Amino acid sequence: MSSKPFAITLKPGTSLANLTGTWRTARPQYVDRLPPCNHACPAGENIQGWLFHAESGDYEQAWRVLTISNPLPAVMGRVCYHPCETACNRGQLDEAVGINSVERFLGDEAIKRDWKFDAPAAASGKKVLVVGAGPSGLSAAYHLARMGHRVEIQEAGPLAGGMMRFGIPKYRLPREVLDAEVQRILDLGVTLKLNSKVVNIEQSMQQGGFDAAFLAVGAHIGKRTFIPAGDATKIVDAVSVLRSMEGEDKPMLGRRVVVYGGGNTAIDVARTAKRLGATEAIIVYRRTREKMPAHDFEVEEALQEGVLIKWLSTIKQAGEGEITVEKMALDEKGFPQPTGEFETLAADSVVLALGQDVDLSLLDGLSGLEIKDGTVQVAANMMTGHPGIFAGGDMVPSERTVTVGVGHGKKAARNIDAWLRGIAYEPGPKHEIATFDKLNPWYYSDADKTVRPMLDIIRRQTSFDEVQGGLDETNALFEARRCLSCGNCFECDNCYGVCPDNAVIKLGPGKRFEFNYDYCKGCGLCVVECPCGAIKMVPEDI
Amino acid sequence: MPYQPVKFYQTGTFTVGNRLLAPDERSVQSSRMRSNSINSGHRACQGCGEALGARYAIDAAMAASDGQLIAVNATGCLEVFSTPYPESSWQVPWIHSLFGNAPAVATGVAAAMKVKGRQEVRVVAQGGDGGTTDIGFGCLSGMFERNDDVLYICYDNEAYMNTGVQRSSATPPAARTATTMPVGPEPGNVFGQGKNVPEIAMAHGIPYVATATVADLRDLEYKVRKAMSMHGARYIQIFVPCPLGFGTASHDTIRIARLARETGMFPVFEAEHGEVTGVLKIRHKVAVEEYLQPQKRFAHLFGKHPHPETVARLQAIADRNIRKYGLLEKESD
Amino acid sequence: MLKQTEGSKAVAEAIALCRPEVICAYPISPQTHIVEALGEMVKSGELTPCEFINVESEFAAMSVAIGSSAAGARSYTATASQGLLFMVEAVYNAAGLGLPIVMTVANRAIGAPINIWNDHSDSLSQRDSGWMQLFAETNQEAVDLHIQAFRLAEELSMPVMVCMDGFILTHAFERVDIPSQEQVDSYLPPFDPRQVLDPAEPVSIGAMVGPEAFMEVKYLAHAKQMQALGLIQQLASEFRTTFGRDSGGLVRTYRADDAETMVVAMGSVLGTIKDTVDEMRDEGHKIGVLGITSYRPFPQREVRAALQNCKRFVVLEKSLAVGMGGIAATDVRMAVTGSGLKGFTAIAGLGGRAIPKASLHRLFREVEQEDLAPVTFLDLDRDAVNKQLEREKQTRRSGPIAENILYDKGISSTAKFG
Structure with missing residues (x-):
């Protein structure tokens, strides 16, 4: 530069020497807020998480993320009363995202393409008895199997499914769908014994050498x-x-x-x-x-x-x-x-x-149990008063839905796993809920909900054909893309773009962003212009 | 064919980026390879619309010219905050001469490139509204009528912000500035015609004239790209809110720009050879109050002694823009 | 090649030989013939590659030149009088940015009253702008100085004004030796800019410089002009080698060896002065001449050396520092500070007033006898100004001065006294 005129001609890009981050009185921080749908899901699904993959058309990955929580998406996509959609922020914009219909699409897609669950983790050497092959029992068996435990389901009835088979009519849940999802769970190595009513749980555990049991006999009376x-x-x-x-x-x-x-x-x-x-x-x-x-x-x-x-x-x-x-x-x-x-x-x-009502006869004489209003009382970890015996689904106090049952199975499995290891299961910290006021909805395209096709009325009155049709790939993709990704970065690049100081570093696909606090002046534009409320301002200590 | 926003991809093209779009459909700003023409460390205020608009525009021009770009800058905030000795924020070859001569300097640069047979090197001149619509207007008009191969970009923040917020010919009626104080029977800037430079530019019949805002990145990038695909004199006026001069929160810069467009106060359109060829439609029309109220420069219109009749006159301006440019989607569309 | 041609045309040909790449033109008398000729050469293809740009003002002319020079193109423009004033902001800027632009100033008076005729007020108003200023005595020198000016400008990366008297030189038909392209090419290499706008190697030109470095920037500009004092002499000497002719340099003396009285001046008036001096020498007067070619940088040492052996001197200048007296005279007197020399200032030829030999004879004799005011106005109509002064003393609103004077002189009958 010495040959260039002094002071009045400058080297390019040299302003990097000026660390404007010192101007800041508040700093932006990336956060993951809890989407209302996830919060509302009784099965604890990471709905926003699996929609993220569905949005890009990676249905298999979406299905894999979905089934981390719920092994029965094709069933749930039909019978769940989708409290997620009631909670969905998009409802305040136009109409809730058709989460349930996308879930069904993914479940059906998985059956059509014969996707299998990933192989279970290394065998733990522990054996768990699951009583009842309803949604809760199947869910628990699935999760426990994936954690590496040996699982045996003993089912009193002639077929697996519990209320999904014996309570929900075919026109809402075709049986081949149920059979396919049950079989996929069994393919993990879960043993299913049908027509095996457990009369005395302690005895059954002793006989089978089980280390723990999960009771989910349902409410069939x-x-x-x-x-x-x-x-x-x-x-x-x-x-x-x-x-x-x-x-x-x-x-x-x-x-x-x-x-x-x-x-x-x-x-x-x-x-x-x-x-x-x-x-x-x-x-x-x-x-x-x-x-x-x-x-x-x-x-x-x-x-x-x-x-x-x-x-x-x-x-x-x-x-x-x-x-x-x-x-x-x-x-x-x-x-x-x-x-x-x-x-x-x-x-x-x-x-x-x-x-x-619940048939509680299998618990007769079991010590430590508390029965109230015809249901078994369980602690927060789903364990009954009897150590090693957990319970869930319709037989414990709760809303009696398939989704709640599946959620109980998952929760019980995590706690059984922890109990078997001699530790207590610690759920992750609860994030703040991404309420509608945290969003900048201007950025979302106007897109009305896709309506699922309905069977014509004559056939609905005369046959047991499924009433509600599913989405095809085009409209499932459309519907998935209606997701606002509340509280979770979906890499829209807004923060990266709107920063007047280039103080946002884009880390690449799937890696999100980070702030360069050397230059961030704390203007807060990124926070306000983040569509999904995944950034917040926190005051600097000055 | 005006800019058509892509819908139905969650955020479509409304956000800066969108992982769901094909790579060639993505914005320049979403790219990790964007040139960051104005580097970090510049001394613009927090939330500066001009710093943002300039990076949007010059990065887009860099992308369109494959990095073969020279920028000329009028005196003003952009120049002051980007090049105080001993540091420059510019990563492109850049020259600042005077307040009122950026268009002519750019003509000179373009002439040099032409005479040296380096016509792949493109020239952008830029300035604020004062440097463009007032003091630089003579040179601008000269550059236009000669149809010199220059893209001139005016970063319009509606007053002389660098000198402490004085009125320019781009200041809207009723706005408070240091030279149009909110006192007397008609507080703020007087109602008059102001100077509509985009339309004056169109009257020169130059190949391309457009307006844009920092709230509509994809439209802005489209216009820069389109302008860069042409030769001759081209003009883009970008609305860049100034937190200091508007009296708005630093995080509201983009929101204010969005409201300027959604109310019709700042019509966003493009024109070729003097004829309007496209407008960016209002997405969700709002009343001017929503735009005016967050800005302290209009605070005297509200509060204890409100001036609803003045607000109504401003609404009439917005309505006229909406009618004139057809900013609303027709019912039948 | 020797030819009988108009000064403007000769200069245009010289400029063309310097291979300018960008020429900015805005019409103002008396510089117009230069750019008209250049425009025709570019349009006909005779001068190529070159961009000839008809701009909308002198301010734009200089601004375009700033841009093209910064982008590495040899850049030229010409102006005069009001035009120079209109571009002043850009004139200072070009110098501040260190851009080697060459500009012809066809010297002309500055209004009001508007006047198209020659004096040096325009150039001299820009003496502190950071531009170098070379004054031509003849059209031959005007041609030669332009060729030297590009070399000087580009070696130092500083702009140069070549000043030639409007009409007296620009419109005069004289015999001029126009050099060949080969000669000019061997003297003036292609422009190798010290700084250039180039995407391959970006720089930021025109930074804002605060108190921490502004003094240094200004000092460096001054230091450069001090360097130019040597370079100008060297270039004149090289010019003599290439072109076989004395032209340029800092100062030139005439019959000064034993002179007791020296006349100092710039530009074409030196011709009349030399003729007068010749006649006075014939009559035995010990009088000589000092012509200043380089007004900026001002060659103090050379001026002092040229004057140190005389007893008195008069600076005859076509400019006036209103409220002070001479402009060039002040500089000359500064150069001889402490020498004890008696110095006089003669303001002459303002607004194109003729400077006849008779008047010079009278003036120089008065100088010899040291029988004149320190600041004197050659051929001033004392009667007219006294009448006006008297009128103003009586009536504050005494009407337009120029009209009144014309009336006093019997040229106009329409003026009304206040």
Whole structure:
């Protein structure tokens, strides 16, 4: 430079000597906030995490990330009530991301392409007994197997699946889908013993040399209520009706079927009755639609198929070919109270869908257990009061859904694994939730939710074909790309681009970014312009 | 064909980058190989829109010219914060001469390249709105009418910020500056025509004229790339909010630019040979209050003694821009 | 090649021989013929490669030259008078950036009152701009100085003004020896810029320099001009070798050996002065002449050496420092500080006022007798100015001065007295 004019001509890029980071009073920091969907998922799925891969069309990787938490995506993509979508921030922009439909697409894709789980970790030498091959038991078996433990499932029934097979109608969950996902779990080396009812858990463990057990026997005993009835009146429970759908002999419910209850099971039975040829399927429910525990979309689909619902009604009496219902009225607290007004309805059969109880007989004589309200009490680590015996699913106090069951299986497996190693399972720190106000939604493209195709109404009323279709690759990709990636960097490069000081270092695909605090002046542009709220400002110590 | 944002890829082309786009569809700024024409260590204020806009534009020009670029700079913030002795932030060959002569200096550089048969070397001149629409206007008009092979980029922050926020011919009506104080019966800058240099540039019939903002990177890069694909005199005016002069938070620079466009206060369009060929449509139209209120230079319009009639006049300006340039999507589209 | 030609045309041909690469043109009298001729040469293809740019102002002309010079092209422009003033900011800037631009200044008065005729007010207003200033006495010298100017500018990376009297030289038809291309090429190598805008090796030219280094930058500019004092002499000597002719240099004396009275001047008026001196010498007066070619850098040592043997001197200059007197005279007197010499200043020829031999004879005799004011105005119409001064004394609003004087002289009858 000596030949160049002094001071007025400068070498390029020499401003690097001026460390403008000293100007800063606050610094940006990359954070991973918890996406509301993940937070809401009972199965603890990293939804945002697997959508990230689906967005790039890497469905297999998406499926692999998904199945880190849930081994049954094709099932869950059909039967989950997707609280994730209720929580989804996109709902505040246009409509929630169709997480459930993408999950189903990935599950179906995995079956179609015959993707297998990665081989289990090195054998631990430990043996775990899983009682019950329902969602919770299968989930626990899957996770334990992947952790390297030997797992044996003992199932009382003739087929695996539990309520997924004996409670959820085919039109919602085709059996080949269930079979495929169960088989994939078994392919990990899990032993499944069918028709093997565990009568005494301690004995079974002792006999099989099990180091721990996970109980997930479900809740299969239909609750009854007393209805004065004549001999000729057919009164059955919903669980039995749905279970017998899987057998040779289909239930005989007659042409006019009354279903008593307001849960999803009531809806399932009413829709099943319709498909079995009932001309009338009437749900009698004692409260209003707003109070009904069944999911609204299922109610809607049932109504579309011609199911009738008598709101604010209780069954007082069942006679031959007819029942008497009493009208109810909600009191100030929202509880239904009898009005003394009665009405008769024609009914060939009454199906009680009033909930299920757990068969706890296998626990008889087991020490340390606490049973309350017909369910087994478990600690935060899913262990019962008896060391080494864990429990989950419908037999413990919880919301009784497939997704919760799968979540219990995962959680129990982690704790069983820790227990077997003599340690306590430490879940990772809970991140702050990426609420909508943390986002800069301007950046997201306007894109309405993709609607899944529905079977036409005539076939829905007459066959058990699956009602809701799946997404194809194009619209699954579209739907995945509607994800806002709340709270988690998806490498949109905004921070890298908007920094007036080039103080963001791009580390390359999958590696995200880091700040160059030598030059970051702390303007905060990156924070505000981050679409997904993955950067926050923290004050500098000055 | 105006710039068409890519939609349906999560953020489409609204964000700086998008891992889902094919490599050739990605922005210059998203690349780790971008030239960072203005290096770290420059002395621009926190959240400076001009520093950002200049890097966006010059990096894009560097990419379009395969690194064969010479930049000429008018006096102003950009020059002062980038080249205080003994350090320069520029990584491109760069010259600063005077406040009002950047277009002419650029003409000279382009002439030198032509006479030396090095026409692959492209010339960009740049300045603030004062250096462009006021003191440099004579040279700018001369460069335009001769159709010299120069791309002139005006970083418009609507006042003389370097000297302490005085009014320029690009200052909007009602805005407070140090020479248009919010006092008297008509506080702030007077209502008048101002100087619409993009339209004056168009009147020269030059090959390309465009406006852009720092909030619309892909549109900005598209325009620089397009301008660089042409020869002759070209003009791009980029709206670059100034946290100091606008009285806005340093993190609001891009938001303010976005609002300027979404309200219609700063119409974003392009024109070839004097005719408008494309506009960047308003995505979510908002009222001017939303743009004005975060800015202290308009604070006197609100607060204890509000001037709703003045806000209405500003809204009328925005509405006129929307009508004139067709900034809203038609219902049928 | 000897030819009878107009000064402007001769200079244009000399410029063309220097192979300029960028020429910026803006019309202002009396420089226009130079760029007109160059423009024609470029357009016809006679001068190539060269970009001839018709700019919109002198400010732009100098600015374009700044750009092209910084980008490594040999750059030239020409101007005069108001034009030079209009480009002043860029004039200083070109020097500050160290860009070896060559500019012809066809010297002309500065308004108001607007006046297109010759004096040196324009160049001299830029004496502190950092440009070197060479004054031509004849059209031959104007040609030669331009060739030397490019060499000087480019060796030092500093701009040079070649000053030639408007109309008196620019529009005069004289015999001029135009050198051959080979001669010029052997004297003036291709431009090898000291700094250049080039993507292959980026630099930032034109930094903001604060108090910590500004003095040094300015000192270095001064030091360069001091270096130029030697270089100008060397270039003149090399020029003599190549072209066989004395031209340029710092100063030149005429019949000064035993002179007791010396007349100091710049530019074409030296011709009239020399004629007058010849006549006075014939009459036995011991009078000689010192012509200053390099006004910037100012050759103090050479001026002092040229004057040290005389008894008195007069600086006759075509410029006026209003409120002070002479401009060049101040510099000359500075050069002889402490010598005890008696020095006079004669302001002459402002706005194209003729400087006839008769007036010079009268002036020089007064100088010989030291019978004149320290600052005197040659051929000033004392009567006219006194009348105006008297009017103003009586009435503050006494009307436009120029109109009044014209009225006093009987040239105009329209002026009204306040």
